[in-house]
Structures are given as structure tokens and as C-alpha cells.
Amino acid sequence: MHGTARSVIVVGSGPTGLLLAGDLATAGVPVTVVEKRPHQVSNLSRAFVLHARTLEQLDARGLAGELERVGRRLEGFRLYGRLSLDLSALPSRFAHLLVLPQYEVEKALERWASEAGAEFRYATEVTGLTQDDEGVTVKVRGPGGGTQALRAAYVVGCDGMRSTVRNAVGLPFPGRSVIRSVMLADVKLAEEPGELLTVNAAGDSFAFLAPFGDGYHRVICWDRGRDLPDDAPVGLDEIRATTRRALGRDFGMHDPRWMSRFHSDERQAPAYRAGRVFLAGDAAHVHTPAGGQGMNTGLQDAANLGWKLAAVLRGHADDRLLDTYQAERHPVGRTVLLSSGGIVRAAMAKRPWEIALRTLATALVGTVGPVRRRALGQVTGIGYRYPAPRGSHRFTGLRAPDLALADGGRLYEALRGGRFVLVLPAELAAPAEPAEPGEPGRPAHHPVELAAHAGRADRLAVERWASDRRTAVLVRPDGYVAWAADAPDLRAVETALAAHVGPAR
Numbered sequence: 333m334h335g336t337a338r339s340v341i342v343v344g345s346g347p348t349g350l351l352l353a354g355d356l357a358t359a360g361v362p363v364t365v366v367e368k369r370p371h372q373v374s375n376l377s378r379a380f381v382l383h384a385r386t387l388e389q390l391d392a393r394g395l396a397g398e399l400e401r402v403g404r405r406l407e408g409f410r411l412y413g414r415l416s417l418d419l420s421a422l423p424s425r426f427a428h429l430l431v432l433p434q435y436e437v438e439k440a441l442e443r444w445a446s447e448a449g450a451e452f453r454y455a456t457e458v459t460g461l462t463q464d465d466e467g468v469t470v471k472v473r474g475p476g477g478g479t480q481a482l483r484a485a486y487v488v489g490c491d492g493m494r495s496t497v498r499n500a501v502g503l504p505f506p507g508r509s510v511i512r513s514v515m516l517a518d519v520k521l522a523e524e525p526g527e528l529l530t531v532n533a534a535g536d537s538f539a540f541l542a543p544f545g546d547g548y549h550r551v552i553c554w555d556r557g558r559d560l561p562d563d564a565p566v567g568l569d570e571i572r573a574t575t576r577r578a579l580g581r582d583f584g585m586h587d588p589r590w591m592s593r594f595h596s597d598e599r600q601a602p603a604y605r606a607g608r609v610f611l612a613g614d615a616a617h618v619h620t621p622a623g624g625q626g627m628n629t630g631l632q633d634a635a636n637l638g639w640k641l642a643a644v645l646r647g648h649a650d651d652r653l654l655d656t657y658q659a660e661r662h663p664v665g666r667t668v669l670l671s672s673g674g675i676v677r678a679a680m681a682k683r684p685w686e687i688a689l690r691t692l693a694t695a696l697v698g699t700v701g702p703v704r705r706r707a708l709g710q711v712t713g714i715g716y717r718y719p720a721p722r723g724s725h726r727f728t729g730l731r732a733p734d735l736a737l738a739d740g741g742r743l744y745e746a747l748r749g750g751r752f753v754l755v756l757p758a759e760l761a762a763p764a765e766p767a768e769p770g771e772p773g774r775p776a777h778h779p780v781e782l783a784a785h786a787g788r789a790d791r792l793a794v795e796r797w798a799s800d801r802r803t804a805v806l807v808r809p810d811g812y813v814a815w816a817a818d819a820p821d822l823r824a825v826e827t828a829l830a831a832h833v834g835p836a837r
Contacts, residue, residue, distance in 0.1 A: 344492060365452045510598050788829065
């Protein structure tokens with residue numbers, strides 16, 4: 333039997349599984365990724381948008397820069413032909429959408445996870461799973477047809493909508509199909525659209541166009557009147573005709589490299605954890621592609637779960653920490669289902685009262701600042717807040733912005749390596765003192781800073797504000813505030829570190 337008692341098996345090598353594997357490997361946790369597909373780079377992918385919050389998470393892993401160079405930035409987009417949403421005012425370093433295909437994200441994440449030490453087993457299919465008080469046994473069939481048992485402390489199913497892991501532990505996947513016979517294709521265009529993202533609905537037809545940056549455009553289109561099964565043939569003429577009805581023109585589509593038909597479901601597992609088995613990404617929740625939130629939500633799931641598994645397996649936290657994954661991510665998944673479904677239903681509004689409601693909602697989002705900020709916060713991911721204990725500081729549970737630090741660096745640079753970051757007031761700096769006899773002076777460390785570092789350097793970085801703020805903030809590895817206090821003393825800081833980072837060693 334292959335595996336260790338303090339390892340993790342990740343099933344599925346999509347973006348969610350890759351980010352999770354990279355985080356675990358970076359933290360020193362042995363991790364094996366099991367993927368039933370062969371190892372090959374595909375230029376066929378459904379997801380093609382990274383939102384601001386996801387780019388922040390990738391920045392914390394040193395990957396955002398290279399993806400920004402590959403993708404195309406979009407600082408605003410239009411919905412329903414009249415609602416313009418400006419992203420340039422987002423309170424983020426990444427105040428834009430990044431349009432790029434999913435396979436570019438996967439290439440970057442796979443390389444990073446592999447360099448960190450993750451093990452990959454491609455062309456290997458999970459055939460069974462059992463768990464006990466000590467761990468999980470996963471039965472797999474390898475590329476030659478031989479079977480093997482893998483053993484790990486925890487297993488995470490990142491294996492998509494038809495998750496073998498979810499089925500093996502008996503978790504239901506309630507929901508329903510929202511739209512059927514959606515057509516998907518990558519095509520070349522004879523005429524470039526006037527906008528980076530082109531989307532509209534007219535009558536029973538809906539269409540969406542976005543560039544991949546390699547000469548192809550992704551087209552998603554749907555005709556409400558053609559309810560065909562997923563395996564029904566789809567041709568370029570049908571895609572052209574549906575696009576013309578929705579957008580007024582087909583932009584001279586030609587040379588498709590891929591065409592398919594699929595149905596879009598809204599489903600969510602009621603629990604993301606069953607003992608030592610977890611679900612993330614599409615294995616836990618699926619929804620319509622509206623808003624481009626699918627891949628982004630899965631990556632956020634992985635960012636939330638990875639550091640928690642590492643903390644438990646390295647002995648820095650109790651297993652109960654893993655229950656917060658459900659408490660924090662399940663409500664987000666539910667909100668994404670509602671918001672993406674709402675965008676589609678509004679786009680396909682046909683009855684007078686439906687159109688009137690869409691007009692009202694469009695006016696509110698377009699003209700009322702708080703409503704617009706809330707809508708953009710949900711779609712881009714920067715507006716979510718995790719539950720905080722009663723009596724906590726107002727910052728607790730919030731996404732931490734990319735704070736400027738006293739040494740000239742940034743918070744999300746300090747988060748690289750998967751550590752907590754404690755940001756202390758600059759006033760804690762002490763007068764200069766000699767480092768060694770005859771050496772130039774250097775700032776002495778304040779007792780709070782020394783105590784924070786003691787025995788925790790492998791999982792905690794201590795920084796100082798570049799500004800004159802007096803608040804101390806402890807930021808989790810996933811970029812959310814775990815604890816904050818105004819002008820804290822040594823005892824308060826140590827209590828917070830013991831509770832969240834673990835005891836000093």
C-alpha cells in the first residue's frame with residue numbers, strides 16, 4: 333500500500349486540484365494527485381476568465397504576473413445591452429477581468445505544484461474508497477490496467493460534476509438543469525468584435541463571445557426553442573444562426589477547432605466534508621457559466637482548504653479547524669449559484685413582468701453605488717466575508733487588501749510560502765542599537781515582534797505597516813483576516829497567535 337499517515341490524496345488535476353496540491357506541497361505535506369486523463373496539454377477548455385480575488389490568490393503564490401502577461405485585461409463589460417460595469421474602481425491591485433483559457437491557468441499551476449514536490453499519477457482512475465479513524469484507502473486502476481491501494485490521512489475530491497469521490501462517500505448532489513442544449517465552440521472570426529467581451533440576448537436566443545488570445549474566440553450560444561440532448565450533433569451553421577439572432581451578426585465565424593453541446597445545472601452538495609473526505613470545485617457545486625465564476629470559485633475553495641489541512645497535518649491545529657471549510661465555503665457556493673442563475677434568467681427574460689424586473693435591477697446596479705459595489709464584490713469574489721466570532725474586531729473575516737509594508741514590500745508578497753502574516757504598527761520600531769561591537773546600528777526588535785517570531789518562523793511572517801496605522805492584523809495564508817486589535821499588548825498578540833497559528837516551539 334502506497335502512502336503515509338500524514339499525506340493527502342487529491343483526485344482531479346483541474347485548476348482546483350492543482351492549486352490545492354501546490355499549497356500542500358509548499359507547506360511540506362506529501363500530496364499525490366490522481367487524474368484519470370492522460371497527461372497532455374489541451375487547448376480545449378470551458379473556463380476563460382480570472383476575477384480579481386482569484387488573481388490576488390495567484391499573486392500570493394507568485395503566479396499572477398505570468399498569467400497577466402498571457403491574458404487580456406478587461407476593465408469593464410456590458411450586460412443586457414445597457415448595463416455597463418466599470419471594474420477599474422475595484423479596491424484591488426487587479427481591478428479588471430483577465431481573459432485567458434483555463435489551460436493556461438492549469439499549465440502554470442501544474443508547474444508550480446510539481447516544483448513544490450507534488451506527485452502526479454495520470455491515466456489513473458479511482459475505483460473505490462474507504463475510510464476509517466486513521467485515514468482513507470483509495471483503490472486506483474493505473475495506465476496498464478493494474479490496481480493499487482493508496483493510503484492517506486485525507487482525500488479531496490476535485491474531480492468535477494460527476495465526482496467519483498462524492499459518489500463513493502454517498503454525498504447527494506441535489507439540484508436541476510437550468511438550461512439545456514447550450515452550444516460551445518472555439519472559432520476564428522473574419523471580423524473582430526468592437527468589445528473584448530460581447531454578450532446579448534434577443535428573443536429566444538443568447539450569445540457570448542470572448543477572445544482566447546491565440547487567434548480563436550470562444551462562443552457560447554443558446555436557443556430556448558431547441559431543447560436537444562447533449563449528444564445531438566452541433567454544426568457551425570447552427571451556431572452562426574443563433575449568434576446572429578442574439579448579436580445581430582456572426583462576425584464571419586469559420587474554422588472551428590471544437591464544438592459541443594451541453595446542459596447547465598445548478599447543484600450543490602449539502603456537505604463538503606464526510607469524515608476524512610472533502611469536496612471542492614465542481615465536485616461540490618456547479619452552476620451556469622454566467623459571470624465566469626466556476627473556475628474562480630473552485631480555486632477559492634482550494635485556497636481555503638489547503639492551509640487548514642496543512643496546519644492539522646503538521647500538528648499546529650486541531651482537526652476541528654477543518655469544519656470551518658464547510659462553514660466558510662458552502663454559503664459562498666450557494667450565493668454563486670443564485671447570482672449566476674439570476675444573470676441567465678435576466679438575460680432570457682421574455683414576459684413583460686420579467687423584463688420590467690430586469691430593467692429595475694439594471695437601473696439599481698447601474699446607478700446606486702452600494703448595490704453596484706455589492707454586485708461586483710460577489711462576481712469578482714472580493715466582497716465575500718467569512719463568519720467571525722461575536723465580539724471580534726470589525727476586520728475579522730474580511731478579505732485583506734494588498735497592504736503596503738514598511739520594508740517596501742506588499743502583503744501578498746509576504747503571504748508567499750503559505751504562512752500567516754502578522755502586520756504590526758510601525759510605532760513598535762525601537763531606537764537603533766549596535767548589532768555587534770564595532771558594527772553599524774540597526775533597529776532593535778520590539779518584544780511583541782520577538783515573541784511573535786519565536787518558534788513560529790516556519791509558519792508566520794511578521795511585518796509592519798508602511799503607514800501610521802495603530803491596528804495589528806493577523807492575516808491567514810488565504811488572505812483573510814483571522815484576528816485584529818487596535819494598539820494590542822504582548823499578551824493579546826500571543827493569545828491570538830496561539831489560537832490561530834499554533835503554539836510556539
